[in-house]
Amino acid sequence: MVINRLLITGAAGRLGRIARDHFYGKFTHIRLSDRSDMDAARKGEEIVQCDLVERDQVERMLEGVDAVIHLGGQPNEAEWDTVINSNLIGAINIWEGAHKAGTNRVIFASSNHAIGMHSRACKIDHECEPRPDTRYGVSKAFGEDLGRLYSYKHGIRSFNLRIGSCFPKPTDARGLSTWLSHRDLCQLLDIGLTADYQHEIVYGVSNNPLSFWDNSNAKRLGYKPQDSAEEYRTEIEGKHFDDPVAEQLQGGGFSASGFTGDLDSLL
Numbered sequence: 001m002v003i004n005r006l007l008i009t010g011a012a013g014r015l016g017r018i019a020r021d022h023f024y025g026k027f028t029h030i031r032l033s034d035r036s037d038m039d040a041a042r043k044g045e046e047i048v049q050c051d052l053v054e055r056d057q058v059e060r061m062l063e064g065v066d067a068v069i070h071l072g073g074q075p076n077e078a079e080w081d082t083v084i085n086s087n088l089i090g091a092i093n094i095w096e097g098a099h100k101a102g103t104n105r106v107i108f109a110s111s112n113h114a115i116g117m118h119s120r121a122c123k124i125d126h127e128c129e130p131r132p133d134t135r136y137g138v139s140k141a142f143g144e145d146l147g148r149l150y151s152y153k154h155g156i157r158s159f160n161l162r163i164g165s166c167f168p169k170p171t172d173a174r175g176l177s178t179w180l181s182h183r184d185l186c187q188l189l190d191i192g193l194t195a196d197y198q199h200e201i202v203y204g205v206s207n208n209p210l211s212f213w214d215n216s217n218a219k220r221l222g223y224k225p226q227d228s229a230e231e232y233r234t235e236i237e238g239k240h241f242d243d244p245v246a247e248q249l250q251g252g253g254f255s256a257s258g259f260t261g262d263l264d265s266l267l
Contacts, residue, residue, distance in 0.1 A: 052090030116251020
């Protein structure tokens with residue numbers, strides 16, 4: 001199916017702005033959505049302010065859309081009410097709206113925090129057990145399962161991108177394993193819009209030798225990361241967490257926050 005009309009949710013956010021600039025001029029029509037204000041629409045763009053918890057708004061926003069890059073929602077840990085409204089109800093509304101609109105693909109911004117309670121000593125792939133490290137992480141694991149439901153039951157192509165640490169450059173030693181460059185993020189979004197798949201989980205990580213994740217599934221779909229955290233090793237290799245939980249579990253500070261369990265049982 002040819003994609004002519006693309007929707008980007010969370011377009012006012014940090015990653016949303018990157019996606020907006022990357023895809024500008026590449027589609028007949030790009031609809032940009034957020035609760036917050038956005039820069040004025042350029043040629044071929046349409047601005048739609050939408051609260052994802054409002055089902056009617058979301059369904060109207062999805063009318064005529066061929067594919068969605070869903071970056072919207074609560075971007076980090078928060079209280080349950082916030083996570084439920086922004087990330088669970090919001091994701092349900094996106095998937096159900098896509099189903100009703102006949103949308104072909106949903107590219108979902110999942111997170112490494114869906115699997116953050118895995119030990120750093122274990123290299124995991126896309127088939128590993130979900131182990132969310134926060135309420136936020138639970139919402140991302142939930143979104144991946146929504147993708148399974150709507151993919152296998154309704155035929156929507158579901159591309160779930162477990163984003164690591166996506167910044168201009170890595171900021172701490174954990175980033176030697178988790179960093180995703182902006183350029184590699186955009187390549188993965190391109191793959192989500194063009195590759196042949198039904199439901200896939202891939203890791204949003206650059207070519208980092210110390211990566212916690214076996215990203216062969218992304219490479220199978222054509223991913224060839226261009227950047228590596230090794231370029232920044234001398235700047236960041238001494239910047240560790242003080243907390244042993246954060247240092248031994250993949251989710252770092254998210255894993256350690258509020259932790260009261262048995263660390264040894266997770267290693």
